[in-house]
Amino acid sequence: MSLVGGKWKMHILFWLWKREILRYGELKRELGKVTHKMLSNQLKELEAHDLIVRKEYPQVPPKVEYSLSPKGLTLMPVLETLCSWGKEHITNDERAVVILSRS
Template identity: 75%
Template sequence: MKKDTIPCKEIDVRPFAYAISLVDGKWKMHILFWLWKKEILRYSEIKRALGKVTHKMLSSQLKELENDGIVIRKEYPQVPPKVEYRLSEKGKSIMPILSAFCKWGHEHIPDGWQIP
C-alpha cells in the first residue's frame, strides 16, 4: 500500500440508491415540485403544469410514485371520473431536500436561462 493512500471503509451505497430510486425519472421531481406548491392536483392539472410530458409517461411516473408511497391518489366515484393526487407523509418528508435544491438553483441560475 502506498503511503499517500488512505484505506477506505466499505461504503454502504444502499440508502443513497434507494432515495434516488424514488425520484429517478425525467418527470418525478417535476411532479413532486408541483404537488409541493399546489398540495392537491388533478391529473389534467399536473399534465398542463409539466407541458411536454406524454400521457403514457405521466401515468407511469405517477403510478411509480404511488407504489413507492410518495404520492396518494384519490379517485372519486363520479362521471366523468375525478382523480386527485397529493403528497403522502413520506412524500412530504422529501420536501426539505427539494427546497434545498430549489434554493441552490435560485442562487446559481445563469442570467437569461430558460426552461428548454
C-alpha cells in the first residue's frame, strides 16, 4: 500500500490507465488542484517503484510522456477492486464530503 499511498498516486495511476499516455500538462489538468511540486514528486516516486514509465523526447520545448509500466498494469485490477469496494460501502455523508472536496 505504501507504493500507492497518499492523496495523488492512485489518481495518477487511474488517469494513466484510462488514457494510456499523458503528457505532464494533461495529467496536471486532469488532477485539478495538485501543485507542480506535489505532482512532480509523486511521478518520481511512481517511476522509482517501476509503476509508471517516463519517456522524454529530445526536442525544444521538451516533451515528456507518462504511461503505466507492465508492473503498473498488474496493479490495476487491485485498484479497480478497491474502487468497487469503496462504492459499495460509502455512506451518504461520506459521498457528500467527496462531492464537496471536488468543487
